[in-house]
Amino acid sequence: MILYVAFLLFSNFVGAVSQVLLKKSALEPHKSVVREYLNAKVIVAYALFFAAVFIDLTALKIVPVSYVPIIEASSYIFAIILSRIFFKDKIKAKQMAAIGLIIAGIAIYVY
Numbered sequence: 001m002i003l004y005v006a007f008l009l010f011s012n013f014v015g016a017v018s019q020v021l022l023k024k025s026a027l028e029p030h031k032s033v034v035r036e037y038l039n040a041k042v043i044v045a046y047a048l049f050f051a052a053v054f055i056d057l058t059a060l061k062i063v064p065v066s067y068v069p070i071i072e073a074s075s076y077i078f079a080i081i082l083s084r085i086f087f088k089d090k091i092k093a094k095q096m097a098a099i100g101l102i103i104a105g106i107a108i109y110v111y
Helices: 002-027 033-037 040-059 065-072 074-087 093-110
Strands: none
Touching: 002 040, 002 065, 002 074, 065 074, 065 093, 074 093
């Protein structure tokens, strides 16, 4: 079951990466409305979303549904970290506290 929990965490990471790609695309100038929605970053981002859903569905065949809300909270951690890496956003003290609480909550619930 731990492998499938790892799959759920990985799908959250994949979802966060796709969100970063969508944000990067949204911040770029586009020649037309069509190119705004049909460009490589957007297409890859939606493909990653699809992959994340497929991974979720595969993992949910084994992982109890009660684990899902706890593990899904990891997406906030990934979003904060990826925003720091790709957009140079500063991680605030409240965000660090939130990350700590999420990790503690996941650890307490899973173990």
